[in-house]
Amino acid sequence: MVIRTEKLTKNFGRKPALQALTLEVEPGEVFGLLGPKGAGKSTLINILMNFIRPTSGNALVMGLDCQKQSLQIRRQVGYLPEIMNLPASLTGEQILDRFASLTGLIDEDFVAGLAERFRVDLTRRAMDFTAVEKRALGVIQAFMQHPELVLLDAPAVGLDLERQTQLYRLIAETRAAGATVLIGSQSLTEMERISDRVAVLYQGSLVAVERGVTLRARALRKIEMRFAEPIHSDAFAGLSNVKDLVLEDNKLRCTLQGEPDALFKIASQFRLLDVISQQPSLDEVFHKYYGVGANN
The missing domain is CATH 3.40.50.300 (P-loop containing nucleotide triphosphate hydrolases)
Structure with missing residues (x-):
């Protein structure tokens, strides 16, 4: 060693x-x-x-x-x-x-x-x-x-x-x-x-x-997408690594775990205007996976 x-x-x-x-x-x-x-x-x-x-x-x-x-x-x-x-x-x-x-x-x-x-x-x-x-x-x-x-x-x-x-x-x-x-x-x-x-x-x-x-593989991202027109949540229903999916008019918000390829492939079928990706804080990740952090 x-x-x-x-x-x-x-x-x-x-x-x-x-x-x-x-x-x-x-x-x-x-x-x-x-x-x-x-x-x-x-x-x-x-x-x-x-x-x-x-x-x-x-x-x-x-x-x-x-x-x-x-x-x-x-x-x-x-x-x-x-x-x-x-x-x-x-x-x-x-x-x-x-x-x-x-x-x-x-x-x-x-x-x-x-x-x-x-x-x-x-x-x-x-x-x-x-x-x-x-x-x-x-x-x-x-x-x-x-x-x-x-x-x-x-x-x-x-x-x-x-x-x-x-x-x-x-x-x-x-x-x-x-x-x-x-x-x-x-x-x-x-x-x-x-x-x-x-x-x-x-x-x-x-x-x-x-x-x-x-x-x-565990990486968490908070994703917000804005589309040109309203979309239906059924389009994203089969994605196992997408959690907390919320649709409001032409906006989609979710938590993504791991690689984003499948999510973006589906999103590209619609008129996607912009995407905001934000990683949770280190403390949030520590609490989620290791049971330590601000909420422990």
Whole structure:
């Protein structure tokens, strides 16, 4: 296993941040940590990097003890924290050189390619970067040395849509090359899109480990369609993944579970004017499937 934790616990005063977490991450997979703020995602990643120490339990990264062999781990792992402070007076290139000094030589051609993909001018100083460019530079430094393992804490937060797309492509390329990627996120959509497996965390406890395909199949969407003329509900009666169907004049509202293809195929037989698709909140999903959340 690339990552293994056993009964890993971390308390901040009387507040538990992780509660007896036992988890295994396999080589060559994209593994997601999904949960709301305070679920324990960042705490786990920080323990793996030995930035904080557990109250009890143990953790191994690539067979190395996170507390006793943390320097060896940091030399082999790409890491992007949720919040990254950059030296304002240094250029992007100088910042990357500083990070590389911990682990070895930079693949300059690869870095140049990443800078082009993420539209970061490495000759400019960090003080002149936009917030999006700073986050993009953080992504570059996490991947720049082809690490065997990459730990990403909310990597897409702060990126624009184009750079998010590049991030997801880079993660897929890294996985295809045989490396492992661990991602902490509050975004169910993100986890559905890129993860092979997902650990569902809530208030420091492991609620479930799901496959990404399972999350995609379970995905809930609130759909509203507006047609040019009134339609009859019988047209949609045979769709097993459509729930709570309501028709009012020329508007249809429903909850869709899983893929929308069949619903849209039927809708396309009518004069469809527009569609609004909204995913339920993470808390709603947690309550529905795992019995935890606001209503629990």
